[in-house]
Amino acid sequence: MLKVRWTSAVSVCALSAFLIATTGCYGKFQLTRNLYQLNSGVKDEVARSIVTAVMVIFPVYWFGGLADWIVFNTIEFWTGKNPLTETVFEIKRADNGEIEAVQTSRRTPDGVETIVETYRHGQPAGTLTLRQATGSPNADAQMIWPDGTEEHYQIRVAGSGSPVVMRIDSSPDMRLTAFDR
16 A cells, blocks of 8 residues: 555656646747658658658657657757757748749858759759858858859948959959949
């Protein structure tokens, strides 16, 4: 009889501690969102259906939601920051039937990096990478074309407040071409 009471008391205390620790832990559920974005990033409809089936049969979404609820949302509640939102914070997709663009923005230790991958009729058309240091109004850009050629740009703010885009050619004299927009 005493053993049953002791076991019940320990169970009630453990459950109470768990409930107190996870109180108010409704957060962004960022892991679950990342899983959905991963799935939606699959372009082929058949492949996306297969990925969905795998994530449902092997309860990936369920474990992701559970991890969000118990771990990541709890961290977000107590610290004010969800550790999973510190990296990728935005993924956008645009498609007009001919050209498709996928923009991924993420925080890095040095600032923000945005990658725009473009496709024309499903074939790679180029990748633009923008990097902006924390606290800087300026950015560096790199364009990589499908044939592997690269173009480098610097985006600076002019005295008038308008952006100035400068192309850095790969020639030995590092000639700058400025485009004031």
